[in-house]
Amino acid sequence: LGGNSNHEFARAFYRVVLQTPWLLEPNEHEIEFAKQLSNNFEISNNSFGLREELLNNIEFKNEFLEF
Known part of the structure; x- marks a missing residue:
């Protein structure tokens, strides 16, 4: 998922799925x-x-956030 942009994909996924504000300013x-x-x-x-x-x-959520 996300290819070479897996961290960016994970941040977007967290934002969209859990409907939370961006933790950091998002990039394009x-x-x-x-x-x-x-x-x-x-x-x-x-x-x-x-x-x-x-x-x-x-535990999974914490690992996901550390990723």
Whole structure:
């Protein structure tokens, strides 16, 4: 996911899926990823289980945030 921009994708995913403010000022890749994710979730609310893990597994969430 995200290819060479995996950290940017992860930040955008966290922002969109958990509907939180940006933790840091987003760059253009993060903004584009966030737009694409928002559009995808409007069509299909499928996060492949990642959203549920972020919400329900504190250890996973902490690792995700450290990434």
